[in-house]
Amino acid sequence: MIQATQLxxxxxxxxxxxxxxxxxxxxxxxxxxxxxxxxxxxxxxxLLDLINPSEGHIKNNEIQVNKSEDWKPFTAAFIDESFxxxxxxxxxxxxxxxxxxxxxxxxxxxxxxxxxxxFNNEILGGKKYLRDLSKGNQKKAGIVAxxxxxxxxxxxxxxxxxxxxxxxxxxKKLLKDLTTNSKATILISSHDLGHVTExxxxxxxxxxxxxxxxxxxxxxxxxxxxxxxxx
Amino acid sequence: MxxxxxxxxxxxxxxxxxxxxxxxxxxxxxFFAVYMMVSFLVMGVAIYPVxxxxxxxxxxxxxxxxxxxFWFLTDLLMRFFLQKLPVMNIKPFLILPLKRNKIVNYVxxxxxxxFFNFLPLFAVIPFGIMLIANDHGTLTGLVWIAAMLIFxxxxxxxxxxxxxxxxxxxxSFLPIIVIALALFALNHFNVISFSSLLGSAMNAIVENPIFxxxxxxxxxxxxxxNYKILRKKLYIDEGVKAKTQEASTTNMEWTxxxxxxxxxxxxxxxxxxxxxxxxxxxxxxxxxxxxxxxFYPNPMYNSWEWMFVFVGIFITGIFMINFGQxxxxxxxxxxxxxxxxNIKYKEYLNSKHSLMIMVSILMFILSIPYxxxxxxxxxxxxxxxIYNLGVNVYVLLYxxxxxxxxxxxTQKAAFNYQGTGAVQWLVGIPLLFVPVLIFxxxxxxxxxxxxxxxxxxLGIIGVIFHQKLMTLITKKxxxxxxxxxxxxxxxx
Numbered sequence: 001m002i003q004a005t006q007l008x009x010x011x012x013x014x015x016x017x018x019x020x021x022x023x024x025x026x027x028x029x030x031x032x033x034x035x036x037x038x039x040x041x042x043x044x045x046x047l048l049d050l051i052n053p054s055e056g057h058i059k060n061n062e063i064q065v066n067k068s069e070d071w072k073p074f075t076a077a078f079i080d081e082s083f084x085x086x087x088x089x090x091x092x093x094x095x096x097x098x099x100x101x102x103x104x105x106x107x108x109x110x111x112x113x114x115x116x117x118x119f120n121n122e123i124l125g126g127k128k129y130l131r132d133l134s135k136g137n138q139k140k141a142g143i144v145a146x147x148x149x150x151x152x153x154x155x156x157x158x159x160x161x162x163x164x165x166x167x168x169x170x171x172k173k174l175l176k177d178l179t180t181n182s183k184a185t186i187l188i189s190s191h192d193l194g195h196v197t198e199x200x201x202x203x204x205x206x207x208x209x210x211x212x213x214x215x216x217x218x219x220x221x222x223x224x225x226x227x228x229x230x231x
Numbered sequence: 232m233x234x235x236x237x238x239x240x241x242x243x244x245x246x247x248x249x250x251x252x253x254x255x256x257x258x259x260x261x262f263f264a265v266y267m268m269v270s271f272l273v274m275g276v277a278i279y280p281v282x283x284x285x286x287x288x289x290x291x292x293x294x295x296x297x298x299x300x301f302w303f304l305t306d307l308l309m310r311f312f313l314q315k316l317p318v319m320n321i322k323p324f325l326i327l328p329l330k331r332n333k334i335v336n337y338v339x340x341x342x343x344x345x346f347f348n349f350l351p352l353f354a355v356i357p358f359g360i361m362l363i364a365n366d367h368g369t370l371t372g373l374v375w376i377a378a379m380l381i382f383x384x385x386x387x388x389x390x391x392x393x394x395x396x397x398x399x400x401x402x403s404f405l406p407i408i409v410i411a412l413a414l415f416a417l418n419h420f421n422v423i424s425f426s427s428l429l430g431s432a433m434n435a436i437v438e439n440p441i442f443x444x445x446x447x448x449x450x451x452x453x454x455x456x457n458y459k460i461l462r463k464k465l466y467i468d469e470g471v472k473a474k475t476q477e478a479s480t481t482n483m484e485w486t487x488x489x490x491x492x493x494x495x496x497x498x499x500x501x502x503x504x505x506x507x508x509x510x511x512x513x514x515x516x517x518x519x520x521x522x523x524x525x526f527y528p529n530p531m532y533n534s535w536e537w538m539f540v541f542v543g544i545f546i547t548g549i550f551m552i553n554f555g556q557x558x559x560x561x562x563x564x565x566x567x568x569x570x571x572x573n574i575k576y577k578e579y580l581n582s583k584h585s586l587m588i589m590v591s592i593l594m595f596i597l598s599i600p601y602x603x604x605x606x607x608x609x610x611x612x613x614x615x616x617i618y619n620l621g622v623n624v625y626v627l628l629y630x631x632x633x634x635x636x637x638x639x640x641t642q643k644a645a646f647n648y649q650g651t652g653a654v655q656w657l658v659g660i661p662l663l664f665v666p667v668l669i670f671x672x673x674x675x676x677x678x679x680x681x682x683x684x685x686x687x688x689l690g691i692i693g694v695i696f697h698q699k700l701m702t703l704i705t706k707k708x709x710x711x712x713x714x715x716x717x718x719x720x721x722x723x
Contacts, residue, residue, distance in 0.1 A: 048571040052713050072573045082720070083568040087505040087640060092481075100573045129505070144600040151462075201398070 001026040001153065001185045002047065009042055009209075017209040019056075019103045022189070023203075026152075029179040031217075032189040033225065038206040040189040041079065044155050047187075048077055049110035060153060073101075076151035078142040078159070086131030086149045090123045090141045093130060094148065101149030107137070108148070115144050118170050135162045147178075154178075155187045160195050168195065176198045179203030191227070236337055243347025268353050275357030279365065286289050292362060296433040300418065300426035302692045303386055304411060306351070311407050314347050339454065342391070348383055352653035366667040374440045377432065381446045388453040391600060395460050398404070405514055411641055471594045495582030502561055503554075506640045509561060512553045516590070519549030520597055527604040536679060538606050539672045540686070543615030545661055546598045550590040552659045555627035558583050559708075563637040577705045580628060582703070588620050588626070607679065614686040616664065625700050630658075631705040632722060635718035 002024040007034055009017040016037040026028050030038045037136075047058050047063045057064050060071040077083070098108040109185045112124065122137050130138060139162050146154055160168050176199055179186060190196040196203060197217055205228065207211035211226065215221055282291035324334060355376055363372035396408045418425045436442045483500060489577045503509045523542050526532045554561075558580075562569060569579065595616040602609040666686060674682030693700065708715075 048567075049566055050570060050713070050716050073573070075571070077571050080564055081569065083571075085565045085568070087501060088498075092501070096494055096498060097572070 003059040007053055008055045010054040027183045029186045029200045029204040031196040034206035039209040041157055042155055074152040076146040077155035078146040078156045083142050084130050087129055097145045097148050103149055153185045158191050158192055160192050193225045242689050271353035275354035279361035297430040300429045306386050308411055310347055312584055317660050327547030349389055351383050371437050375437055378436050381450050385450050391457050458720050474673050492582035495579055515553050519546050523601050537667050537671055539611035540667045543612040543664050547591045547594045547616040548619040551587045552662055555587055556658050558631035560634045560638045562641055568718045587624050590694055591619050614683045618686045621690030628704050632711050637719045
């Protein structure tokens, strides 16, 4: 589904990402881990054509992302709060995204019912604009919005950060259900090794912009990662 | 510590992309400043001999003191629109071992160094020297200069009080206009003659320098009022408390009629109505509508038909100029979302385009009553409307692709009341004056009808090539997409 070839990103002389070849097959739950500055967000930004690669390219479903915009209809993402429109209520925001993805209000209303548990009555009908919600609740709204319209590729940058423990557990369950029940390819980055090994079938470790490990998740993966990062 | 504050602001200013991208604009502002300084200097030197020449039996000082009221009123109005309260991001400093008083005093004292306080000196000091040179006495000259300086500072701080008060209300700059008009009217119709009151007060100070203590006391008063207002704002929850309004979800079903641009149109309407800064464009409409009343009732302007073009472009284009020049910066806070969502750039820009032309047409319809002052006015307004719809709107959209300055709609930075200054008005100048120049050439060679026709034809050409122009503009936006994203990502 996603294919990075000879990809690199440099700022002045400073290389922040070099990936010779990385392929993520359709339907995979893909996890990206690495310390700060490892290049996780850079990779996602390149995949979404928010920054230009210095060399190489990324193809999303055979579409080169910086050449054509045709990848947009089947790709959704939540990277940070700048994906939220602060002066809308959460409902209006969901309707807006829904409209862009060809879903009407009724579709969205029924779509949202499955998230009642996660929303915990703090998001919908709250008479608050998104900008006035807490960081955690903003994140919930952003993640749910990224799931609107059955996208084939879902990109979530650190979805677990800022969430309360209950929501972390519920989100984990949600993402696991998603990987088993749909054909969606899911890309997640996280600093929480436990969460990411639970959700993802495959984990890639980045260090200073390079792929240093590419693991198919198994019982030992968490141990392996912990040893790697404590070294 | 003050050394550090000043250093931080210096860095914030010069390290922002905005500065680096808009050197040309800064140079333009610089020229403007120099021009103003020279004008004031000439005025300060020339006014004494001119008055002496015209009114030989009167004391020039008394005449000048008599009109100080208008000087101060203009000064206050100018400042309100052009001078920004010094903005400082205070949050990082709050928990550092720093006295809060120090932060507030720093911000307030720094504002005394504003260009707007130095500008009057260019007229005041030469006039004071002229007083001394013309045997009014050294003391008189010095006291007069000192009193003017103190009054200038009073206006400086008074303006911040007015700004902070009007920022709390929803009406933006309506109050200051009303207050200024009321003061002017009271004076004009001699209900309370502020100008003669202020004149005699100034005469008294000059004759008896001890009275200078009164303006000094006033200055201390306004300073401490400011101090109290700012001191209260030094708690982070202060902003939050005031800001959380009850939200209402609206559908705006009527926008459906506009087809594929409907979601963006809804978004723009919500943007304008729910955020303080874009909301000011609504009040600007009111000002625009009544702008013609300044010129048209005066028979002197009736023969200046080019003046109608200026007013017409202003009335039908005021929203365009005000809103359009910040496309796409209005959406800068969530630009990454728009760029990665399932959005056609062209539809996004088309929705902005539709909004601007709808408001322009509405403004034209509302300005039809000006026909009372002559049918030519209506004709010219129509031509100006067509010109705006066919030329200016595309110029603004195209210029938007060079936009690199983020607009913080949430206005978290404390002390940030207006966010825009003189620059905003400078951008409007070519949009307002180019059509006047275009009108003038055929007008002087072929006559009124030719001038009007030229504007209309230019406008129609633009409207005919709408699709082509929009494709071109869209392409330009796509080219600068990555640059915009990274600039909008910067917090300053």
